[in-house]
Amino acid sequence: MNRYNDLTAGSTEGQQDDAHHGDHGRRGPKSHRHVDHCFRYLRQSLLCCGDTALEGQDPNTDKAATNGVGAVHMCKDFEAIRSWAEDNRLVDDKVE
Template structure:
């Protein structure tokens, strides 16, 4: 047999290759490359996410650690004047009658009389009238937050209305009661509620989305923090009454 030419050798070498096997191996290699690339991308993504989370957490912790100035004495006082509460009025006449529940209700409302001790210079600087100096704290003056005067007057009138004593024993038109009626009249006009009340019968006007009110709990907290605890005893020692 004649020896194979160079061209025939190359032809037989090519003919001996399995094209199907080569394609399968190529596809498997491509899949492996794709899987490796996906794993690398996922790993990079997770690392970046972890770094972002750690950075945000670190920044937040640093932010929380920054000392912040608390609202000043004056800022806290003026915040009390904001109308920032929506209140839905509910009628409960039983709380106006004489009963153990109603007594507790009124006593809780008047747990403090609103008598406070504040720095004299601060009060005068805000334009308030001069007041008696504190007998206990130098540089402080004694004031009453007016909301508590209104509550006292309302409580006084309520007690007069509920009294079973005859008029000649406990008159309903005494100077104290009339003072309270007049004081509440001026308070209502001063803080006129502009809520528009709706009606279904042109007789009762009580439909509304709520009244815009001040935060009475914040007011109470402010008063309790500055309460002159010795007021009752001082009055008793001075005038014989509490």
């Protein structure tokens, strides 16, 4: 299920970063390919599930930009997603 792949990709980035710094900066080509894959995957996920909340301009500035503070976002119910995944899984392993 895509949602769990998103979480795995994000978790992998932290593990790769830990491995990177713990190994004095040495990474092999396979590691770079995996990190590149994870970033591409997360980017695609963000594009597919883009947040359409309207973010207004900061009234305290003349700049035509926003920092997103104060915008109302509608998050998906992750527990409902987890429950659905549990009920509809193909293998009998618990979803974590």
